[in-house]
Amino acid sequence: MKIDAHQHYWHPARGDYHWMPQDDPVLCRPYGPADLAPMLARHGIGGTIAVQAAATVAETEYLLGLADATDSIRGVVGWIDFEDPGALAHLSRLAAHPEFLGVRPMIQDIPDVDWMLRDDVQWAYPALIELDLSFDALGFPQHLQNFLTLARRYPDLRIVLDHCMKPQISDQRAGKDAFGAWADGMSRLADETSACVKLSGLVTEAGDGWGTQDLRPFADHVLRAFGPGRVMWGSDWPVCQLQAGYDLWHDTAQALVAHLPAPDRAEIFGGTAARFYRLTP
Template structure:
């Protein structure tokens, strides 16, 4: 069973996608299950993990409603306000939903790089552990040291590092080193924590006109340090459409993993996500 471990649906008219550029014709439109269903069938993908894209509990409720009505949505990664301890009640309520998997604070959008280490939000990480939920770690290479500190603080927390922690591939292509410090930080996360990694988001960190060779060193490194059993493929659709359509990125990812044996590829394209998120 192949699984897309990271995709989004949204309705901009809901009014809480504050990061979304209103003049971007690709992003600032509604995306619903009907827009993706045939594409999934075309690529023999049986299910998806639907991930939050707005910093509101209302959007999490919206996604769970979509999941209730859509068999191919196997689970939902939502959001709570880590700065509001009262949101523990919301987290406990959401955790009772059979398709609620865990949470993802939008750390990449928070100006304070050290936000995740603040004393006043540690209650939320403890609650994720206590409720046996998952934590999607969303950040940039500058966040790598703090994620290492955080995840080692909570070794029982089930963590997946989104989008390979967003290496700035466009900088590498322009002649600036985007690989060295990122590669070192990712290797430490892989070696010193039990976290998993999503093979996703690479095309949107590359420049226009990217090709597979721009992505290959980054994908190869992630597969090497985590191993296929801790790497899960995700489309990051529709965000990926900024640089590639769903099928283009899927086929690129298949090519990037062509040297793996059949069992290892099955892990990357389904088995790992099913185990990590405990999908039925």
Template sequence: MQIDAHQHFWHPGRGDYGWMPKDDPVLSRPYAPFELWPQLQAAGVEGTVLVQAAPTVAETEYMLGIADATPWVLGVVGWVDFERPADLAELQRLSGHPKFKGVRPMIQDLPDDGWMLREDVQWAFRALCDLGLRFDALGFPRHLANFLTILKRYPTMQVVVDHCMKPQIREKSEAHFRFWADGMSRIADETAAVVKFSALITEADADWTVEDLRPYVDHVFAAFGAERVMWGSDWPVCRLRGEYADWRAAALELTAGLSDVDRALVFGGTAAGFYGL
């Protein structure tokens, strides 16, 4: 089964997408299942994982409603307030929904790079372990060391590194590449985390090429192996640099050297196993 392990739906009128630029011609409009489905069919993708885009439990409920009405949305990654221990009750309640698979705090947007190490948020990591839920790790290369600390502190927590930890490909800097690559290698070697092969084009220049992406993709596969890599579109955010079909075609080209078995893992099997789809 071909699975898109990372996509979004939203409606700006909800009012809880604080990161979204106002009047952005790509992002600042509603995105719903009817628009994505034809693109999935064209790509041969049969199911998706719908991921949060707002730091509210209300948006998680909104996504679960979409998932209930959309058979091909196989799982939902939502949000709870890690700074509010009372949200343990929300997490327990949400975990009863068969399509609720885990949570993603929006760490990339937080001013404190050490937020995840704070004592007052540790209850949430422990709860994810206790409830068998997943943690989507969203950040930038500067967060790699702190993520490594958290992953080693909670070795039973099921973790996926979103978007290859967003290497800044557009910088074309060897020093930046090495910093990112070393951090990703440590996570691969010292933890059981998996990684999402997604969103790389949005970290590249507007005129990106497959060859711009290749060193980063090759490193991820060398470090993690196909059995720990899952492809995601990051649609509609990917539209900042290309349409769904553009990124899908690039991903297929970048994985052309893999065996059929490994490609089946990257484009479906890893996501199915990790999220329990």
């Protein structure tokens, strides 16, 4: 099955998407399964992973409700409050839902770069391991070393790095070196941990006027470092629409992996996600 390993549904009127600009014509509107269905059909995508976009348990429950009513949603990555050990009750309850796959704290929005290593949040990682849930790592290149520390500390934690850890491609295009330190950090995660990575989010970080050639060095490095068996494609729809529609990003990603054998491409566009998230046929 061809899988989109990272997409979002939301309804701004719910009131908990605090990061969302209230006047953004692309983001600040409802997006639901009916909006995405034609694109999934057009590209032969049989299932998606719906990922949280609000730091509330209520939004996770909203996504699970959509999953109950939508065949194309193969699983939900939700949210719990890592700063509250009492949230273990929520985590255990959510884990009983067959479409609940794991959690994603919104680390990119937390000012403290060392938040993930704080003593008061450490309870959550063994709990995820015990419940056989996954951890979506959302951050920037400045978080790479801490994610490496986390993966070494909890080697049994199933970690996937969202959006290639958001390399600052627009800076690279402007003549700054945004590749070197990012590439070194990603290589260490590939070599020293079992983490997977999502081939997603690159167009958003590339800025206006991007081209496939701007993305290729970053995609090539991820593919070489992790190998197709640890890389999964995601649309990051509807966020991707800030720079590219679903169709354009899908076709661009296909072009970025076109040099690989068909079995490797099948891993990136489905097999890796199915294994990592423990999806059933």
